Amino acid sequence: MAWLDKAWVDTALETLTAFFLIAGALITFISSFGMVHLRDFYLRMHGPAKATTLGVGLILVACMFYFLLIERTFHIQLLLVTIFLLITAPISAHLLAKVALHQKLPSDISTTGAPSELREEDVGQEPDTPHPEDPGSGQRHSP
């Protein structure tokens, strides 16, 4: 890769590394601050589920740029960690939401609407209109 030996490439890589480091650390800090600051569990889950993955991914991208700067080689292992975090963070967030609904954690007073697992009166109710292909209800056309 001959284009990597130019003088401006070093400056560009250094700037990119510093930018991605600061951006990733800021986003990580903001997500953890949101986890302390927000009011109930369903709100607090937003930070770790989305923003932490982005922040750590940006720090790993910064590390890739840094090793491109000092060794002139790409390292795929760091991308592997990023892809693994991108795959596993939604799964753990989904399982944690299921745990919270299972334990019926209280939500904030200003939360409007609720998932059907938390609405006791709606569970088991019959629908208003019968299903068109249901043979037991409605008019039946004789063949």
Added chain:
Amino acid sequence: MIGIALWISFFLVAMAIILNAYRLLVGPSLPDRIIALDTMYVNSIALIILYTIWLSTRVYFEGALLIAMLGFISTVAVCKYLLRGDIIE
């Protein structure tokens, strides 16, 4: 330039881990503590990567990958235990 950015990043990620520890100790319910631990291991991956940049070695990449896998598996195991009362049915 990278040195200054590295120190700022160290400070911010360490503050993030301290906030996670606060939520882990205070957290009113059990899922709060689980999600605090979950965020804590992801932040520790970030701290290991920052340490890797600071030392300019490639030794700790596998450590980051191992922490990612074990943290995910432990989170899923605790969640399954709380949901079903058993981990492997």
